[in-house]
Amino acid sequence: MEKIIVEGGHRLEGTVAVSGAKNAALPILVSALLNEGPNVYHNVPDLRDIRTIKKLLSDLGAQVETEGDVVRINASTLNSYEARYDLVKTMRASVLVLGPLLARLGRARVSLPGGCAIGARPIDLHLKGLERMGADISLDHGYIDARAPALKGADIYFDIVTVTGTENLMMAAVFADGVTTLRNAAREPEVVALAGALNQMGAQITGAGTPLMTITGVDELKPTSLTIMADRIETGTFIIAAGVTRGDIKILGCEPSYLPALVNKVRQAGISVEQEPDGLRVVCDEITSSVDVKTLPYPGFPTDMQAQFMVLMCLAPGLSVVSETIFENRFIHVSELQRMGANIKISGNAAVVQGGKPLTGAPVMATDLRASASLILAGLAAQGTTEVSRVYHIDRGYEAIEKKLAQLGARIWRTQE
Numbered sequence: 001m002e003k004i005i006v007e008g009g010h011r012l013e014g015t016v017a018v019s020g021a022k023n024a025a026l027p028i029l030v031s032a033l034l035n036e037g038p039n040v041y042h043n044v045p046d047l048r049d050i051r052t053i054k055k056l057l058s059d060l061g062a063q064v065e066t067e068g069d070v071v072r073i074n075a076s077t078l079n080s081y082e083a084r085y086d087l088v089k090t091m092r093a094s095v096l097v098l099g100p101l102l103a104r105l106g107r108a109r110v111s112l113p114g115g116c117a118i119g120a121r122p123i124d125l126h127l128k129g130l131e132r133m134g135a136d137i138s139l140d141h142g143y144i145d146a147r148a149p150a151l152k153g154a155d156i157y158f159d160i161v162t163v164t165g166t167e168n169l170m171m172a173a174v175f176a177d178g179v180t181t182l183r184n185a186a187r188e189p190e191v192v193a194l195a196g197a198l199n200q201m202g203a204q205i206t207g208a209g210t211p212l213m214t215i216t217g218v219d220e221l222k223p224t225s226l227t228i229m230a231d232r233i234e235t236g237t238f239i240i241a242a243g244v245t246r247g248d249i250k251i252l253g254c255e256p257s258y259l260p261a262l263v264n265k266v267r268q269a270g271i272s273v274e275q276e277p278d279g280l281r282v283v284c285d286e287i288t289s290s291v292d293v294k295t296l297p298y299p300g301f302p303t304d305m306q307a308q309f310m311v312l313m314c315l316a317p318g319l320s321v322v323s324e325t326i327f328e329n330r331f332i333h334v335s336e337l338q339r340m341g342a343n344i345k346i347s348g349n350a351a352v353v354q355g356g357k358p359l360t361g362a363p364v365m366a367t368d369l370r371a372s373a374s375l376i377l378a379g380l381a382a383q384g385t386t387e388v389s390r391v392y393h394i395d396r397g398y399e400a401i402e403k404k405l406a407q408l409g410a411r412i413w414r415t416q417e
């Protein structure tokens, strides 16, 4: 197993480019199941989750070719409707194939994802929506077995805003008979990107980016070629990296308007974030204030930035409250940050952070994707050396993070445990 070593205390300076967004690429690559290819996708990040989805698509019979950051998918050879347990268990987002398989083949067998480090994460809303569209769903031997010779348009209300749930039902509805209405739909930029990809293929989707979406069924979708949007969570992670090292960096290829809540909160904490002609400049001379945050569906503060923001608050003077409302167990980074000297107390879904005390390097363990990013950020700011083990978590969602940070002047490298 590999670990990442970070020698803290070095100011970040220079330029870094963000990669394509994992959470946009996953559903968009899956949407290739809805036509007979060839589809071409540019700016696809080289990540473990992306490799998993490509493996799953190949497993279903699609032809998948990768050349650098270009992925070509042709699903004219689709010959299976089963997503195996060993692929779904390594990545819950594999459940995204459910809607497209049902739309294209009228049948899908997808392993039920189990719990995960950040909570129970059920998929009941995906299934209820498909049932409203006429699918017959049963559970056998750990698999969801869905059958629907012909899906029908339906009026669907999500009790909770769900990103992959919205994406799954959008893809299920593209060939349905009539109009599907999704109410309380997720508004994340990645949902908008998927709707754009589907519309480019000939789908009729309106309202993406609002809570009310409509999908009018069409007979077929044609192949497409597109570029995956930049990763807003990677962007946000670099913004915090500049903050915790009192750095001055420029981030290329990102879209800060996709991070409205984060940019607003980091500015309150004393970080300057300005769009310049050649990139997003992030400068921090001093972390001036502690700021409370509460995670919410987009455009609220992203849960995928909660752990990283908490590191910034560990270094800010005063007390802050970080509330997590999306996932019930997303404070597993706290005990590792405490090992680095952070003063954090958890009370229910809130973490109370007493900031202003320097962090000290320590051996710590990555427990999930964004928690790992927070430990690396803490290591960049800490006095001494931090060793982050189990870094396979970070490779699920950050492309070459240690190389990008080293390019900005961080002392960080990867080694075998």
Ligand code: UD1
Residues within 6 Å of the ligand: 023, 026, 092, 093, 120, 121, 122, 123, 124, 125, 126, 127, 160, 161, 162, 163, 164, 165, 190, 303, 304, 326, 327, 328
């Ligand atoms: C997606 C993102 C993930 C991000 C999350 C929240 C992808 C591949 N992953 O995950 O990075 O952290 O959105 O922004 O895009 N829920 C139910 N029933 C359901 C579905 C969801 O109760 O059927 C609950 C979940 O347990 C959670 C909340 O809804 O509490 C939001 O989850 P959801 O938006 O579905 O997360 P994902 O789509 O899995």
